Amino acid sequence: MSKAYSEKTEETIKPPLTSVGVIGWIKANLLNSWFNSLLTVATLYLLLKIIPAFIRWAFVDSLWMSTGAECHQAGGACWSIIPANLRFILFGFFPYDLQWRPLVAMILLVGLLFYSQNRNHWKKSLAYLWIFGLFIMGLLMKGGLFGLTSVESAQWGGLPLTLILSVFGLTAAYPLGVVLALGRQSKMPAIKTICVIYIELIRGVPLISLLFMSSVVFPLFLPEGITVNKIVRAQAAIILFTAAYIAEVVRGGLQGMSRGQYEAAESLGLNYYQTMRLVILPQALKIVIPPTVSILISAFKDTSLVVIIALYDLLKTTQSVLSDPEWMGFSSEAYLFIALIYFVCCFAMSNYSRRLERELDTGH
Amino acid sequence: MGKGDIDSIDKTVPEAVPFFNDPAKRSILYQLGAMLLLGLLGYYLLSNTMANLERQSIATGLGFLEKESSFEIGESLISYSAADTYARALVVGVLNTLIVSFVGIILTVILGTFIGVARLSTNWLVSRLAAVYIEVFQDIPVLLQLFFWYAFFYELLPSPRQALSPGAGIFISNRGMVFPVPESHPAHKYMAAAFLGGCLCVYLLRRWARKQQARTGKVFPVFSVSAGILVGFPVIAWWLSGAPAAMDVPALTGFNFEGGVNISPEFSALLLGLVLYTAAFVAEVVRAGIQAVSHGQTEAAMSLGLKSGQVLNLVILPQALRVIIPPLTSQMLNLTKNSSLAVAIGYPDFVSVAGTTINQTGQAIEGIAMMMVVYLFFSLTTSAFMNWYNKKVALVER
Numbered sequence: 174m175s176k177a178y179s180e181k182t183e184e185t186i187k188p189p190l191t192s193v194g195v196i197g198w199i200k201a202n203l204l205n206s207w208f209n210s211l212l213t214v215a216t217l218y219l220l221l222k223i224i225p226a227f228i229r230w231a232f233v234d235s236l237w238m239s240t241g242a243e244c245h246q247a248g249g250a251c252w253s254i255i256p257a258n259l260r261f262i263l264f265g266f267f268p269y270d271l272q273w274r275p276l277v278a279m280i281l282l283v284g285l286l287f288y289s290q291n292r293n294h295w296k297k298s299l300a301y302l303w304i305f306g307l308f309i310m311g312l313l314m315k316g317g318l319f320g321l322t323s324v325e326s327a328q329w330g331g332l333p334l335t336l337i338l339s340v341f342g343l344t345a346a347y348p349l350g351v352v353l354a355l356g357r358q359s360k361m362p363a364i365k366t367i368c369v370i371y372i373e374l375i376r377g378v379p380l381i382s383l384l385f386m387s388s389v390v391f392p393l394f395l396p397e398g399i400t401v402n403k404i405v406r407a408q409a410a411i412i413l414f415t416a417a418y419i420a421e422v423v424r425g426g427l428q429g430m431s432r433g434q435y436e437a438a439e440s441l442g443l444n445y446y447q448t449m450r451l452v453i454l455p456q457a458l459k460i461v462i463p464p465t466v467s468i469l470i471s472a473f474k475d476t477s478l479v480v481i482i483a484l485y486d487l488l489k490t491t492q493s494v495l496s497d498p499e500w501m502g503f504s505s506e507a508y509l510f511i512a513l514i515y516f517v518c519c520f521a522m523s524n525y526s527r528r529l530e531r532e533l534d535t536g537h
Numbered sequence: 538m539g540k541g542d543i544d545s546i547d548k549t550v551p552e553a554v555p556f557f558n559d560p561a562k563r564s565i566l567y568q569l570g571a572m573l574l575l576g577l578l579g580y581y582l583l584s585n586t587m588a589n590l591e592r593q594s595i596a597t598g599l600g601f602l603e604k605e606s607s608f609e610i611g612e613s614l615i616s617y618s619a620a621d622t623y624a625r626a627l628v629v630g631v632l633n634t635l636i637v638s639f640v641g642i643i644l645t646v647i648l649g650t651f652i653g654v655a656r657l658s659t660n661w662l663v664s665r666l667a668a669v670y671i672e673v674f675q676d677i678p679v680l681l682q683l684f685f686w687y688a689f690f691y692e693l694l695p696s697p698r699q700a701l702s703p704g705a706g707i708f709i710s711n712r713g714m715v716f717p718v719p720e721s722h723p724a725h726k727y728m729a730a731a732f733l734g735g736c737l738c739v740y741l742l743r744r745w746a747r748k749q750q751a752r753t754g755k756v757f758p759v760f761s762v763s764a765g766i767l768v769g770f771p772v773i774a775w776w777l778s779g780a781p782a783a784m785d786v787p788a789l790t791g792f793n794f795e796g797g798v799n800i801s802p803e804f805s806a807l808l809l810g811l812v813l814y815t816a817a818f819v820a821e822v823v824r825a826g827i828q829a830v831s832h833g834q835t836e837a838a839m840s841l842g843l844k845s846g847q848v849l850n851l852v853i854l855p856q857a858l859r860v861i862i863p864p865l866t867s868q869m870l871n872l873t874k875n876s877s878l879a880v881a882i883g884y885p886d887f888v889s890v891a892g893t894t895i896n897q898t899g900q901a902i903e904g905i906a907m908m909m910v911v912y913l914f915f916s917l918t919t920s921a922f923m924n925w926y927n928k929k930v931a932l933v934e935r
Contacts, residue, residue: 203660203661213662216660216662216666362568363568363569363572364567367575377912377916378908378916379874379912380874381878381880382888382908382909382912385892385895385905386905389905390901390902393901393902394582395589396588397588397592474678475678477680477681480881488681505685505689508684508688512682515676515677516676519677520672
């Protein structure tokens with residue numbers, strides 16, 4: 174009896190067709206009230222207006238491997254601007270025959286980043302690997318040793334310059350930011366005041382004003398006869414700027430530490446330096462890894478501002494291609510291409526930051 | 538405890554701690570050291586700078602502000618010509634920065650709130666689209682977005698002769714958007730005065746209504762009456778001063794439009810770029826704020842018999858705003874600071890005018906210092922205002 178009963182239920186009490194499968198999903202997620210149905214219809218209408226037109230422009234009517242003159246005749250997108258100028262956009266004025274060197278350096282950097290994203294590899298040896306890797310990259314860019322032809326840093330440009338400015342910017346800004354954060358938490362009024370003024374001053378002004386400063390005021394600071402390369406000056410401005418933001422992030426981590434940690438360290442007889450190095454910073458810096466990655470993302474995006482002081486980063490090389498009469502008027506295509514490069518990099522970083530946040534979340 | 542125990546306690550004064558082991562004294566030493574180091578660095582930089590300036594024979598000081606600027610500025614809120622002083626040129630720049638930031642902040646908050654709410658929509662399509670918007674616009678440098686919109690306006694829009702005209706008197710071309718405005722008339726001053734008077738009345742009305750509600754429990758329809766006052770007063774002022782209706786309609790003369798108000802492509806590109814970029818961040822802020830208010834709050838408010846408008850106004854918003862305001866402030870400041878990127882697309886904001894001034898006069902230090910002071914002033918006043926507002930809405934714990 175009971176068996177027959179259960180067989181019967183299995184047969185008859187199936188969920189109605191309209192609440193499972195595709196139809197059910199559509200009903201639950203797109204048409205669950207009159208307002209939502211209206212919204213869905215309106216959105217679909219808009220998408221139908223935009224997407225086919227975009228696809229037509231970007232793929233159907235587009236040219237991929239043509240000259241600029243042919244592009245001016247055609248109606249669709251002119252993606253040809255990218256393959257035709259790819260090496261200049263990516264490497265700027267780096268000597269044409271030697272462009273394999275920045276390419277290898279970039280591959281090395283991406284490889285290192287990829288290796289470092291696994292938390293099992295976070296050991297002391299990784300730090301040495303990075304120092305060694307950065308040295309090799311510097312060597313590849315600059316040359317002058319081991320039979321590599323020397324390349325003036327004034328000729329650096331394109332994507333490698335963007336990456337150098339952000340990677341070196343962050344590596345140098347991080348320790349400085351930690352020191353500033355510790356200074357801001359310090360009990361010594363003079364040190365605290367200096368750090369607070371520095372942090373608030375830098376955070377209150379736009380990066381451009383610092384970049385202008387690096388390009389026009391900084392040379393005045395140096396004694397006669399000494400000049401510093403433009404890239405190094407911009408790099409210094411980026412470091413000083415990023416450090417203030419890192420300091421605020423790290424301060425958040427320091428404030429998240431309970432008093433008990435400090436008291437425990439003190440009662441063990443550790444001095445200030447030991448307390449910070451062995452107890453507080455390892456915990457505080459771990460908490461702030463996700464916001465630090467956001468700082469890294471914005472530092473990466475902000476390197477594009479060096480365009481304004483005429484450094485040939487990725488954006489500037491693209492602009493100078495666009496000022497070539499042959500390719501004039503195809504800004505949308507070129508800008509979309511480098512937007513894609515920036516997007517891929519930033520999206521990878523923000524995804525990574527979200528993953529880390531999940532992994533580091535110990536559930537307290 | 539016996540008497541002997543007390544006697545046995547060592548009564549000798551502890552040995553004086555050596556100077557360098559006394560934390561108090563050591564900290565003074567550190568601080569003096571830090572200040573000395575900073576002072577030496579400052580002195581070194583200053584002396585180098587003075588020597589360099591002398592060698593290049595650049596005069597220091599703010600005297601150059603009184604000189605004739607002899608450069609034109611594309612758009613200005615106050616009358617300005619190349620014969621005016623540098624000081625006036627810089628004021629034009631500050632006003633241009635302020636107008637783009639002000640309009641930008643308002644639009645950003647509206648768009649950001651809209652997208653943030655859309656992100657939380659139960660409609661899958663809408664919430665996905667909002668998520669894509671947020672991710673894409675956050676991950677592309679704002680400068681690149683500005684260049685993109687500027688190129689978009691400049692290359693894709695037709696020349697003034699073939700201008701698009703979406704409505705009577707409105708023309709969109711690559712020289713900007715022109716639209717008709719009422720011809721200037723003294724009535725406008727009276728209308729502005731009436732509006733300000735209306736604001737004062739609304740403020741007093743709200744205070745009275747709140748007291749009235751506390752005393753009698755009766756709810757006065759503040760919103761509709763205030764709206765009536767704010768719209769009605771200026772309309773009455775307009776009607777009383779003779780109802781002037783003449784419009785200044787733009788017309789094509791030669792290669793460009795004359796008359797009406799022109800919004801330049803630079804301004805539009807800057808505004809659009811900043812708003813679209815910052816709105817992506819504001820949307821995330823708004824989403825986090827709304828999610829921070831638990832659903833139980835809505836249910837509790839509804840079970841008390843509040844209407845849905847009241848639920849939003851009296852229960853949800855006050856709690857969500859508490860979470861939203863601090864990060865929203867920093868986004869507003871970001872927008873203001875990012876407006877300095879105007880220099881890259883040729884909108885004459887403060888940084889751009891100051892840059893031109895530096896190039897012409899060579900007064901780099903003064904120019905950069907002014908840039909920093911102006912932005913610091915914006916930042917500090919905005920955050921002071923927002924801190925005040927934040928205190929007002931902050932949780933009062935009993």
